[in-house]
Amino acid sequence: MPQKKRNKAAPAYRLQDTPDKGKVVVAGRNIKQGTVIFEESPILYTSDITDEDILEQFNKLNLKDKDKVLSLSTIPEEDPSKKVLSLFRRRNINKSKCKGGQALYFVLSRVKHSCGANIILSPVGGKSVGKIEIRACRDIKKGDELRADYLPGINLFEPKRERTKVFGERFLCDCPVCLLPEKTxxxxxxxxxxxxxxxxxxxxxxxxxxxxxxxxxxxxxxxxxxxxxxxxxxxxxxxxxxxxxxxxxxxxxxxxxxxxxxxxxxxxxxxxxxxxxxxxxxxxxxxxxxxxxxxxxxxxxxxxxxxxxxxxxxxxxxxxxxx
Ligand SMILES: [Zn+2]
Structure with a gap:
């Protein structure tokens, strides 16, 4: 019998460069609904979210982690403090997900919203402050972008133009549901x-x-x-x-x-x-x-x-x- 060539399992996810959105997170292989894709601890965690507190926590980081935080931003900004604050506001994962605090993650903070999410985030709990489990909530194909639902409450069921207004008046959702062909x-x-x-x-x-x-x-x-x-x-x-x-x-x-x-x-x-x-x-x-x-x-x-x-x-x- 000819032996089948067996490849080592590809990583479950990878970061992929995009021309306009910076790095996004995509599935490295086909993933079955219910599979844990990865777990991640925050690079920057704070239970208080005043500007002073965020900057204090940032300044405590080592150089490598500071670079990781700054790499999350695609907007050119000279002043690192302003950069940290603006990306914390845009990219933090909020308290319901990470047990009382707010946090930035090297991978998870690049995961965008979808009105038909393919992953679900749950706090791991225990002693690991801010650690989050990322699990597939539907079957995911290799190369699909991983996206979570960040809308509060019933917002997900508002009309397309209304539901993502909580992210800002000018926010335009580019998830697969919002991009479904009109009229059909x-x-x-x-x-x-x-x-x-x-x-x-x-x-x-x-x-x-x-x-x-x-x-x-x-x-x-x-x-x-x-x-x-x-x-x-x-x-x-x-x-x-x-x-x-x-x-x-x-x-x-x-x-x-x-x-x-x-x-x-x-x-x-x-x-x-x-x-x-x-x-x-x-x-x-x-x-x-x-x-x-x-x-x-x-x-x-x-x-x-x-x-x-x-x-x-x-x-x-x-x-x-x-x-
Ligand atoms: Zn959408």
């Missing part, structure tokens, strides 16, 4: 995102009113719309599946006479969380623990969505009535 895929994509936003709003409204069955219906409809986008918004599908399960538990408590598929939603959430590894799975385990303890007001969906006291009060009454 783009319109369909926008319509689905609009439906997701509406179901998101309705889920919140019914949650605030304490009508958990209606909230569940809208949450399930939101998940179904997200499924139409496939893996384009996979991390959102994971969190919404967790929410569906939490709402199903509440709806079941409130309306025991209605047949609610709590177990199916629990399992669906588990399967989706498993794809994205430990960080997501721990969210599933936390929900399971809350269910076991019957401490339902601790659900993320209650904390995120019930903007009045009613939902919490209703849940407390229902729990007491059950005991």
């Amino acid at each position: 895929e783009s319109e369909t994509n926008e319509k689905i995102r609009k439906n997701i936003k509406e179901h998101y709003r309705n889920t919140s409204i019914y949650m605030t009113l304490g009508d958990f069955l209606q909230a569940l219906d809208h949450c399930k409809a939101m998940l179904a719309e997200m499924e139409l986008l496939g893996d384009e918004v996979f991390p959102k599908r994971v969190s919404v599946s967790l929410e569906c399960w939490q709402l199903a538990v509440l709806a079941n408590l409130q309306r025991p006479e209605v047949d609610i598929d709590v177990e199916i939603l629990r399992e669906k959430a588990r399967q989706l969380c498993c794809v994205l590894g430990k960080a997501q799975l721990s969210k599933w385990e936390r929900t399971d623990e809350i269910v076991q303890k019957g401490n339902f007001v601790e659900f993320d969906t209650v904390k995120l969505r019930s903007s009045g006291p009613w939902a919490v009060q209703i849940i407390e009454n229902l729990t007491q009535a059950k005991v």
Whole structure:
């Protein structure tokens, strides 16, 4: 049998020069959804983000790390202090991702935004301050640029021209979703995102009113719309599946006479969380623990969505009535 030539595995990612955007991060080989691509610790980390603090942290770095920081900027600027401050404002990875602080990374700070991200960032935790795990949230082809979703909350489902305004009025998103051909895929994509936003709003409204069955219906409809986008918004599908399960538990408590598929939603959430590894799975385990303890007001969906006291009060009454 002729022996197949076996190449050593290519690195999972590499930096690639571009004519206008400086260095970008691309996949060095085909990567399967769920794979950890790399982990990275910051070059510059600060828990405070005043100009003085950023410059103080920068000045503490050795020469090699200072060069690494300055290499992140593609804008010509003579004054290193101004350069550091301006690129920190543009390229820092914010606190939700790196546990309370803000930080610059040699590789990660070059990862741009996408409205259909292919990687998800999670804090590694433990003693490694600011260390982040970068994992594929969809299948990635060799040579594809690695991009993360940096939009807060529901912004991802705003219309194309609105959703990235948080990055600046003049920011133009050049991700594959925003570059879909007009009139065809783009319109369909926008319509689905609009439906997701509406179901998101309705889920919140019914949650605030304490009508958990209606909230569940809208949450399930939101998940179904997200499924139409496939893996384009996979991390959102994971969190919404967790929410569906939490709402199903509440709806079941409130309306025991209605047949609610709590177990199916629990399992669906588990399967989706498993794809994205430990960080997501721990969210599933936390929900399971809350269910076991019957401490339902601790659900993320209650904390995120019930903007009045009613939902919490209703849940407390229902729990007491059950005991
Ligand atoms: Zn975009």
